[in-house]
Amino acid sequence: MGVVAWILFGLIAGIIAKLIMPGRDPGGFIVTILLGVVGALIGGMIASLIGFGTVTGFNFGSFAVAVLGAILLLALYRQFHRV
Secondary structure (H helix, E strand, O other): OOHHHHHHHHHHHHHHHHHHOOOOOOOOHHHHHHHHHHHHHHHHHHHHHOOOOOOOOOOHHHHHHHHHHHHHHHHHHHHHOOO
16 A cells, blocks of 8 residues: 555544544644554554454455554553543
8 A cells, every 4th residue: 555545544544543432632633643544554563463464455354453553552642641
């Protein structure tokens, strides 16, 4: 996937993660994009380490892994950056 596709995929994953875990977070829209992109990468690494799969493109499995990674990263972010 290209850079623009990763940003778009991360944006969608970050928005879904934010909808699943509503609340007040510092940062706003840009942080949501960054958490989504990095969450997709982290989710892909964790999934490949445990043998589940990787983020390979725009498909349901990759989307689920990306959203789970974004949720994990958002939870960690909230732990370290309290509002």
